[in-house]
Amino acid sequence: DTAVSQTPKYLVTQMGNDKSIKCEQNLGHDTMYWYKQDSKKFLKIMFSYNNKELIINETVPNRFSPKSPDKAHLNLHINSLELGDSAVYFCASSQDSESDSPLHFGNGTRLTVT
Amino acid sequence: DQQVKQNSPSLSVQEGRISILNCDYTNSMFDYFLWYKKYPAEGPTFLISISSIKDKNEDGRFTVFLNKSAKHLSLHIVPSQPGDSAVYFCAASRWSNYKLTFGKGTLLTVNP
Numbered sequence: 688d689t690a691v692s693q694t695p696k697y698l699v700t701q702m703g704n705d706k707s708i709k710c711e712q713n714l715g716h717d718t719m720y721w722y723k724q725d726s727k728k729f730l731k732i733m734f735s736y737n738n739k740e741l742i743i744n745e746t747v748p749n750r751f752s753p754k755s756p757d758k759a760h761l762n763l764h765i766n767s768l769e770l771g772d773s774a775v776y777f778c779a780s781s782q783d784s785e786s787d788s789p790l791h792f793g794n795g796t797r798l799t800v801t
Numbered sequence: 802d803q804q805v806k807q808n809s810p811s812l813s814v815q816e817g818r819i820s821i822l823n824c825d826y827t828n829s830m831f832d833y834f835l836w837y838k839k840y841p842a843e844g845p846t847f848l849i850s851i852s853s854i855k856d857k858n859e860d861g862r863f864t865v866f867l868n869k870s871a872k873h874l875s876l877h878i879v880p881s882q883p884g885d886s887a888v889y890f891c892a893a894s895r896w897s898n899y900k901l902t903f904g905k906g907t908l909l910t911v912n913p
Contacts, residue, residue, distance in 0.1 A: 691844070730845070730890065730903040743900055777844050787852075789835065790901065792844030 693778045693793035708763045708796045710778030717783050719761035724775040768800045804828045807904035820878040824891030831893040836876045839888045881911045
């Protein structure tokens with residue numbers, strides 16, 4: 688009964704392709720996030736949704752589009768993949784968007800673009 | 802522009818001893834700080850947090866200290882156990898804007 692689950696765990700694809708990563712949380716949380724861990728190991732926020740509404744949208748290329756069909760799901764679609772998109776993408780959720788709600792992370796999706 | 806810095810990429814301690822992990826931040830607007838622990842092939846898990854109105858928070862073997870004037874926080878683990886071996890991330894945010902900024906992490910190895 689994984690709290691935050693994301694699929695796939697590994698994704699290898701070629702430049703120019705379009706791919707999606709799915710995330711689901713069964714914690715009943717209102718807020719979900721996408722973080723990216725790059726080659727330098729920094730974890731950086733990309734997007735955050737609260738009750739299906741976008742509340743954080745960092746400086747991310749338009750090729751990245753999050754979709755939240757309901758508050759338990761937050762998917763990430765990436766168009767025209769580039770080599771620099773290779774990274775580990777983590778989905779996370781929290782009770783709400785207030786600071787005292789710790790994030791619960793999924794186990795990550797390692798994306799490799801060749 | 803690293804707003805949260807963990808200058809030690811790794812730390813090795815003996816089982817039973819104290820582990821001290823350090824973190825510095827540059828943004829004076831940060832007022833909430835957290836530590837996360839990460840095992841290989843898993844996502845980070847929340848460990849402990851502290852708000853800027855406190856200078857210490859304790860939870861079992863884990864204690865976080867905050868020195869606002871020095872913009873420095875540290876995580877103490879006493880006693881250290883082999884199962885504590887993991888990467889520890891420091892993170893910070895502004896209370897009103899829940900957008901965590903993470904450091905690069907410190908790999909802690911606790912030797913039996």
